[in-house]
Amino acid sequence: MLFPFHRRSEAHVRVAVTGVGIVTALGLGWTANAGGFRTGRTAFREVRGFDVSRQRTRTAAEVDLPAGLPATGLSSRQEGRLDRAGRMLLIAAAEAWNQAGWPGGLADLPVVLGTTSGGMALGEEFFRRSSRTPAGRRGQASRVTHYQPQRQVLDLMEAFGFRGPSSVVANACASGSNAVGEAFEWIRSGRSERVLTGGYDALSQLVFAGFDSLQALSSTTCRPFDAHRDGLALGEGAAVLTLESLDHARERGATILAEITGYGAATDRHHLTQPHPAGDAALATMAAACEQAGIGPGDIGYLNAHGTGTPLNDSAEAAAINRWAGDAAGRIRVSSTKGCIGHLLGAAGAVEAAVCVMALRGQWLPPGVGVATPDPACRFHIVCGPESTRIDHVLSNSFGFGGANASLVLRRAG
Amino acid sequence: MNRVFVHGCGVVSPAGWGLPAFREVLDGHRTPAPTRLTRPDGAGLDVFRVPAPAVRPTWLGHPRLRRSSVISHHAVAAAIEAMGDGRPAQSPGLAIVVCVMGGSVLYSRRFFAEVLAEPTTASPLLFPETVFNAPASHLGAVLGTGARNSTHVSDQTGFIAGLAVAADWLARDVAQSCLVVACEEADWTTAEALRLFPGNAVPSEGAAAVLLRREPGPVELTGISSPRPYIRGRHAATELDAVRRELGAVSRVVCHGVPGTEGALEHLLGDGLAASGGWTCVAAIEAILHGQAASASALVAGTNLQAIGASFARTSTGDLTLLRPRGG
Numbered sequence: 001m002l003f004p005f006h007r008r009s010e011a012h013v014r015v016a017v018t019g020v021g022i023v024t025a026l027g028l029g030w031t032a033n034a035g036g037f038r039t040g041r042t043a044f045r046e047v048r049g050f051d052v053s054r055q056r057t058r059t060a061a062e063v064d065l066p067a068g069l070p071a072t073g074l075s076s077r078q079e080g081r082l083d084r085a086g087r088m089l090l091i092a093a094a095e096a097w098n099q100a101g102w103p104g105g106l107a108d109l110p111v112v113l114g115t116t117s118g119g120m121a122l123g124e125e126f127f128r129r130s131s132r133t134p135a136g137r138r139g140q141a142s143r144v145t146h147y148q149p150q151r152q153v154l155d156l157m158e159a160f161g162f163r164g165p166s167s168v169v170a171n172a173c174a175s176g177s178n179a180v181g182e183a184f185e186w187i188r189s190g191r192s193e194r195v196l197t198g199g200y201d202a203l204s205q206l207v208f209a210g211f212d213s214l215q216a217l218s219s220t221t222c223r224p225f226d227a228h229r230d231g232l233a234l235g236e237g238a239a240v241l242t243l244e245s246l247d248h249a250r251e252r253g254a255t256i257l258a259e260i261t262g263y264g265a266a267t268d269r270h271h272l273t274q275p276h277p278a279g280d281a282a283l284a285t286m287a288a289a290c291e292q293a294g295i296g297p298g299d300i301g302y303l304n305a306h307g308t309g310t311p312l313n314d315s316a317e318a319a320a321i322n323r324w325a326g327d328a329a330g331r332i333r334v335s336s337t338k339g340c341i342g343h344l345l346g347a348a349g350a351v352e353a354a355v356c357v358m359a360l361r362g363q364w365l366p367p368g369v370g371v372a373t374p375d376p377a378c379r380f381h382i383v384c385g386p387e388s389t390r391i392d393h394v395l396s397n398s399f400g401f402g403g404a405n406a407s408l409v410l411r412r413a414g
Numbered sequence: 415m416n417r418v419f420v421h422g423c424g425v426v427s428p429a430g431w432g433l434p435a436f437r438e439v440l441d442g443h444r445t446p447a448p449t450r451l452t453r454p455d456g457a458g459l460d461v462f463r464v465p466a467p468a469v470r471p472t473w474l475g476h477p478r479l480r481r482s483s484v485i486s487h488h489a490v491a492a493a494i495e496a497m498g499d500g501r502p503a504q505s506p507g508l509a510i511v512v513c514v515m516g517g518s519v520l521y522s523r524r525f526f527a528e529v530l531a532e533p534t535t536a537s538p539l540l541f542p543e544t545v546f547n548a549p550a551s552h553l554g555a556v557l558g559t560g561a562r563n564s565t566h567v568s569d570q571t572g573f574i575a576g577l578a579v580a581a582d583w584l585a586r587d588v589a590q591s592c593l594v595v596a597c598e599e600a601d602w603t604t605a606e607a608l609r610l611f612p613g614n615a616v617p618s619e620g621a622a623a624v625l626l627r628r629e630p631g632p633v634e635l636t637g638i639s640s641p642r643p644y645i646r647g648r649h650a651a652t653e654l655d656a657v658r659r660e661l662g663a664v665s666r667v668v669c670h671g672v673p674g675t676e677g678a679l680e681h682l683l684g685d686g687l688a689a690s691g692g693w694t695c696v697a698a699i700e701a702i703l704h705g706q707a708a709s710a711s712a713l714v715a716g717t718n719l720q721a722i723g724a725s726f727a728r729t730s731t732g733d734l735t736l737l738r739p740r741g742g
Contacts, residue, residue, distance in 0.1 A: 002722075126603075140607075148569075149567045153643075153719065154643060154645055165575070166641065167568075170545075170566065189586055206544070210525065212533065213533075213536045214538045215538070267510075269554055269560055272478070272552070400547070401545050402551030402563075402565075403555075
């Protein structure tokens, strides 16, 4: 039974990250991405996946996908039906699963994913063909099925031979963090020993044109927390994390990459697309995540900001960090990795959690690129170049349309 | 502390706005008729639409709802009815789980059509309303809550999975009360999509809402089955049978997803996607509230994810009038 809940422990359970898979425009996998984030490499180009010739902005951080996919339980026919989003998710999941060394056949493994669009490109093609006269019907059933995020959940189950409760969180740009946070809570509350979690989103014409219509896309370069920033850049990708109880991971001799120790979520009611200028909900999520982790702002060695590069987001987030950190603000190192890979929307929170795991593991800070003149509103230290330093705790922020706010706290393993 | 109780229900359906109209359909006193939506080529598609409200709800004047699509109106109406006041009460600690399958299809279709025609003039007013969590965001604003608010995408089983999310939040003291809402709006694109699958379901629209709390109420959520995903060729009817067995014997069963099954609702209200899962649960709860059953199960076989079920039971101390809609 899914409810009433069967809890393995009444005490709070420590949660370990034992596998990370990541796909971004910087490359496929941990090594390529760690190298790119550590040095602040950028990965933007003119979009090739769809027509941007009539858009105000034409660049994004597009992933170069390989022709083949890692060997899983999916047949070649099933693989052939995957769209970009599904392929990125599968590649990231395979890396995480293999790194964790999880077996196949897990009978009751929960999976919690975040996305904003699922297989949106297939939905777009469904609409194009349905709108024609006469309407084309060939392949339409498959497009409808594979456009929906629940199909991507089933694909993961079939690929890795597991089944269990599933959840697809669609809280706009906080979806990935919410998914990782919900997965963390599954284990922390003793409901499960392991959870597969992550986020994924592919670039799509509808979403690209949507942000362009809002004039939210930078017409220059994406420069989070720069005084002269003029907008965000879009990207695509996926990250998957294998989470399990620390005791379970230790018992089976798994490598502990990091721990997740805190999660906070709240809702900003100010506006559908604009954050409250003082960042009230953002402050609440940072405070809640740190309280759960049992630490204060002064303990945070690095903060991976939501930092989209839009004037409104970054000023609200800066205000929230300033208020939350108080006197400790000047000691907190902050950057946004969106300057390297763009805003990955529903994947952003999961990818940024993966970056935090890499930073904790390697004891380096990912620089925010393009920051020539730090916004004077920022009382914290903006990481502008590669840094190596000891960090024990990191905090990752994600804020989305609709006022979805989420923060995660991660701790160095050991 | 695992016990969770139902403290209110709300429905928007092709029968109309509110539980009384929904009950008339359940009792066989009313039969909604499908209407026709027109495809771009002029062909018609049958759909069960929600009729216009007899009186314009005052909450439609909320600034957040000014540009919103009807999916948000459905969600807000069902939620306010479940809250029991007939008007939006400010509820700062109220958590919200919203479940969708199709989501904001009307504005998505309109916006994408504009993009294909001329992207430089595609409306920036439409795009924000296309995101899955727009209804949840509007609902949070109307009800004045800054607590946890999450939108989940699934098939018709999403509402019952959402009940589990809410029960977990309540058990962990994330919130003192939690609204679970499923909402949908009909469009020719969803009608076209549903037509591609077996079953000849007539698409539908609307919303359902259930208010859950840990403090005792007249109806208890007694169980949610393990979800049974459709992997490796598993079939909906087989999985639904397994769900029924797992939940055990009850006095009344309400179903969605396997046409012809006893207690099936879709022949009355069409396939309202995520909303159908909510209607199934509310129908089970209503059977208890109206003394037709001491316990009831809602069994849902989704189109393309899984089968799942929830069971409810009358409590010994609860006051059933608490859940009766005013004027109903």
